[in-house]
Amino acid sequence: MNPHALDQAIALHATAPNRYTGRTDPAYANMVGPFGGVTAATALNAILLHPDRLGEPVALTVNFCAALADGDFEVEAQAVRTNRSTQHWAVSIEQGGETALTATALTATRRETWSKQEVRAPQVLSPAGLGKPQVVAPVEWVKRYDLRFAEGPIPRVWDGDGENSRTTVWMRDEPPRPLDFASLTALCDVFYPRVWRRRATRVPAGTVSMTVYFHAGSAELAAVGDNWLIGQAESSAFRNGYFDQRAQVWSQAGSLLATTHQVVYYKE
Amino acid sequence: MNPHALDQAIALHATAPNRYTGRTDPAYANMVGPFGGVTAATALNAILLHPDRLGEPVALTVNFCAALADGDFEVEAQAVRTNRSTQHWAVSIEQGGETALTATALTATRRETWSKQEVRAPQVLSPAGLGKPQVVAPVEWVKRYDLRFAEGPIPRVWDGDGENSRTTVWMRDEPPRPLDFASLTALCDVFYPRVWRRRATRVPAGTVSMTVYFHAGSAELAAVGDNWLIGQAESSAFRNGYFDQRAQVWSQAGSLLATTHQVVYYKE
Numbered sequence: 283m284n285p286h287a288l289d290q291a292i293a294l295h296a297t298a299p300n301r302y303t304g305r306t307d308p309a310y311a312n313m314v315g316p317f318g319g320v321t322a323a324t325a326l327n328a329i330l331l332h333p334d335r336l337g338e339p340v341a342l343t344v345n346f347c348a349a350l351a352d353g354d355f356e357v358e359a360q361a362v363r364t365n366r367s368t369q370h371w372a373v374s375i376e377q378g379g380e381t382a383l384t385a386t387a388l389t390a391t392r393r394e395t396w397s398k399q400e401v402r403a404p405q406v407l408s409p410a411g412l413g414k415p416q417v418v419a420p421v422e423w424v425k426r427y428d429l430r431f432a433e434g435p436i437p438r439v440w441d442g443d444g445e446n447s448r449t450t451v452w453m454r455d456e457p458p459r460p461l462d463f464a465s466l467t468a469l470c471d472v473f474y475p476r477v478w479r480r481r482a483t484r485v486p487a488g489t490v491s492m493t494v495y496f497h498a499g500s501a502e503l504a505a506v507g508d509n510w511l512i513g514q515a516e517s518s519a520f521r522n523g524y525f526d527q528r529a530q531v532w533s534q535a536g537s538l539l540a541t542t543h544q545v546v547y548y549k550e
Numbered sequence: 551m552n553p554h555a556l557d558q559a560i561a562l563h564a565t566a567p568n569r570y571t572g573r574t575d576p577a578y579a580n581m582v583g584p585f586g587g588v589t590a591a592t593a594l595n596a597i598l599l600h601p602d603r604l605g606e607p608v609a610l611t612v613n614f615c616a617a618l619a620d621g622d623f624e625v626e627a628q629a630v631r632t633n634r635s636t637q638h639w640a641v642s643i644e645q646g647g648e649t650a651l652t653a654t655a656l657t658a659t660r661r662e663t664w665s666k667q668e669v670r671a672p673q674v675l676s677p678a679g680l681g682k683p684q685v686v687a688p689v690e691w692v693k694r695y696d697l698r699f700a701e702g703p704i705p706r707v708w709d710g711d712g713e714n715s716r717t718t719v720w721m722r723d724e725p726p727r728p729l730d731f732a733s734l735t736a737l738c739d740v741f742y743p744r745v746w747r748r749r750a751t752r753v754p755a756g757t758v759s760m761t762v763y764f765h766a767g768s769a770e771l772a773a774v775g776d777n778w779l780i781g782q783a784e785s786s787a788f789r790n791g792y793f794d795q796r797a798q799v800w801s802q803a804g805s806l807l808a809t810t811h812q813v814v815y816y817k818e
Contacts, residue, residue, distance in 0.1 A: 340792055341759040341813045343611040345654050347631035347638040362642070362649045363615035368758065368815070370615040372640075372652055374630070381630045384640055384654050386613050388758055388813070392790040395818050398748060399787040400715055447668055480666060490636065490656050491609040493761050495794045495813045497787045518798060519667040519765045519806045522660040524608055526763045526809050528796065530786060538787045541794050543811050545609045545656070545763045547636070550663050 286459045287426055288468065291316070292324045294331060294357060302328055302357040304375075306350055310423040315349035317423035318489050319471030323464040325373045325385040328359035330463060335361075336369040337391035338500055339463050343493045344385045351377055367391045392499055399497075403532035406432035409452040409510050427472055428456040432512075436474050437482040444482040447517040449473055453531075458508035461539075463496065466503060466511075469531060470494050470542035473515035476527050477548045480520065485550050490524075492544040498537065510534045523547060554727045555694055556736065559584070560592045562599060562625060570596055570625040572643075574618055578691040583617035585691035586757050587739030591732040593641045593653040596627035598731060603629070604637040605659035606768055607731050611761045612653045619645055635659045660767055667765075671800035674700035677720040677778050695740055696724040700780075704742050705750040712750040715785040717741055721799075726776035729807075731764065734771060734779075737799060738762050738810035741783035744795050745816045748788065753818050758792075760812040766805065778802045791815060 285293075291307035310320045322344040329335060356376045363370040368390040375383035406412075412430040419425045420436075434449030453469055475487035515529035524545055531540045553561075559575035578588040590612040597603060624644045631638040636658040643651035674680075680698040687693045688704075702717030721737055743755035783797035792813055799808045 341613075343654060343759070343761060345609075345638050345656060348633065362652055365616065370613050370649070370652060381638070384630060384638060386611060386652050386654055386759075388613060390791070390815075392792070395789075395791050395816070396749065397787075397789040399789070400748075400784070401786045480668075481664065491611070491654075491761075493611060493759075493811060495792075495811070497789050497792075497794070499790065516668070518669045518809050519665075521663075521665040521667070521765050521806075522767065523658070523663050524660070524763075524765075526765070528809070528811075538789075541786050541796070541811075543761060543763070543796075543809075547658075548663070 286455065288455060288459060288465055291320050292327045292464055294324065294327055300358055300360050303354060304357055305354050306352050308422065310426060312421050312423055315351065318346055319468035321350060321383060322471060322492060323468040325375060325383060326387065326467050327464050328357045328373055329371050329387055329389065332359055335389055336364055337367065337389045339387060339496050340390045341388040341493065341495050342385065342467065343491065344383060345491045346383060346489055348382045350382050355382065399538050401530055401538060403512055403536040404450050404514055406450055412452065426456055428454050429472060434479050437478060440482055440484055442481060442483050444480045447476040447480040448514065449479060450514045452510045452512050454508065454510050460508050461503045461506045462500065463503065466531065466540055467494055469511060470529065470540055473513065473527065473529060475546060475548065476515065476517040477520055477525055480517065485548050487546055487548040489544045489546050492542065494540055494542045496540055498539045502537065503539065506533045511539065554723065556723060556727060556733055559588050560595045560732055562592065562595055568626055568628050571622060572625055573622050574620050576690065578694060580689050580691055583619065586614055587736035589618060589651060590739060590760060591736040593625065593643060593651060594655065594735050595732050596625045596641055597639050597655055597657065600627055603657055604632055605635065605657045607655060607764050608658045609656040609763050610653065610735065611759065612651060613759045614651060614757055616650045618650050623650065667806050669798055669806060671780055671804040672718050672782055674718055680720065694724055696722050697740060702747050705746060708750055708752055710749055710751050712748045715744040715748040716782065717747060718782045720778045720780050722776065722778050728776050729771045729774045730768065731771065734799065734808055735762055737779060738797065738808055741781065741795065741797060743814060743816065744783065744785040745788055745793055748785065753816050755814055755816040757812045757814050760810065762808055762810045764808055766807045770805065771807065774801045779807065
């Protein structure tokens with residue numbers, strides 16, 4: 283069986299302690315460079331593959347310093363502090379000697395404790411009930427996902443008349459792929475720019491920083507398998523060239539798997 | 551006039567290109583080490599003071615790798631990528647040769663664009679109407695803030711019976727101090743641990759990673775002056791040793807100044 287396209291896209295080759303090489307994958311091409319969600323997943327993968335890793339991802343912040351050019355890149359991942367049950371990581375991606383991405387992450391061994399989920403998954407039509415959208419993917423990476431919008435799809439009419447910034451969407455890899463930390467990270471970035479939704483105006487926009495908090499461990503992600511996830515994304519404010527996006531991703535059974543935030547540049 | 555306690559606490563002394571020394575301040579002491587909000591503000595201050603800085607803070611992520619010990623520390627702040635209107639930073643704080651904090655930040659020159667605020671400030675009693683709480687500050691740093699809880703104060707009775715995790719609170723420095731990026735950063739961390747609110751049970755808890763998105767520029771912050779801010783904080787989920795906190799901070803006039811997120815360790 284061939285590996286899934288996502289596994290090919292985030293593949294890294296270890297070259298020295300803490301160092302890897304990777305290569306952008308046309309299967310996940312965005313308008314300029316690759317889909318940021320896959321680049322974030324690649325940065326996380328450098329930690330997941332690292333022989334010194336302690337525990338599992340709890341938090342990841344990725345800063346997109348520049349669009350990756352198509353081709354090879356180098357990744358450095360270093361455990362900067364290892365405690366008894368937590369470990370802090372610094373990751374960077376370089377191309378041509380220049381920093382294209384910085385990231386920090388926390389991994390930890392988690393123990394069972396008192397737990398409580400406060401935010402409930404939105405109640406919407408099922409993915410089958412919503413059906414596959416009849417739209418042409420505007421960029422290649424969108425074809426790697428099955429996205430079924432319950433609320434706030436990409437505007438069909440760009441009439442400057444959006445009323446809010448919320449999108450609620452069923453999501454999974456296309457073809458389906460068992461969920462893990464890497465694919466969940468990429469899925470946290472599948473929401474199209476909130477400024478397009480709010481304004482129904484297609485202005486240039488690009489994520490500059492993105493954070494993911496993982497509320498589930500690898501066993502819970504594995505139990506989700508290749509089933510649907512549901513995500514909801516919304517902005518708090520658009521101001522002078524930057525807006526924020528807050529989003530939650532739940533399993534179909536309603537378990538919160540990740541909360542994620544990003545700040546996005548927009549023009550005009 | 552003496553400098554404000556906050557300015558003393560975040561003061562840095564440049565020792566070499568990209569390098570500073572600082573010192574923890576007993577005025578902001580927490581149970582172990584200093585108040586994390588002030589440590590985050592200190593990390594940001596290394597960027598604010600940097601001669602190469604381009605623009606103003608847009609995003610900051612701080613990872614608390616270990617509690618700072620009382621005493622001196624070293625800060626390194628480096629502009630890892632400078633673009634036309636954006637700049638990416640990596641910051642670390644070390645003590646005794648060990649990394650105690652890592653941070654990344656984005657600064658940018660912002661232009662006036664189409665803008666829209668989606669989240670409104672909560673409508674609650676005024677700070678004067680609420681009055682000063684009659685509680686003894688459990689730790690020193692709490693005395694450096696005037697906090698007036700409209701909703702979700704620190705439980706007085708630890709009976710394990712909290713019903714949600716929300717806190718709404720008026721806040722300002724004590725004594726009042728004109729708002730800037732450093733003080734706003736610290737204010738983003740004044741919410742006490744959400745797990746105490748949700749459980750009305752005082753378990754050990756500590757922030758491990760915190761992100762701040764700045765929605766306002768320095769001129770807007772200066773215009774707020776030393777007036778009250780209102781903040782609201784809430785969790786999405788508590789699971790197996792970690793919970794998240796999302797929060798917003800508005801001016802008294804209702805302008806969203808910052809959105810902030812953190813992931814917090816808790817025991818049991």
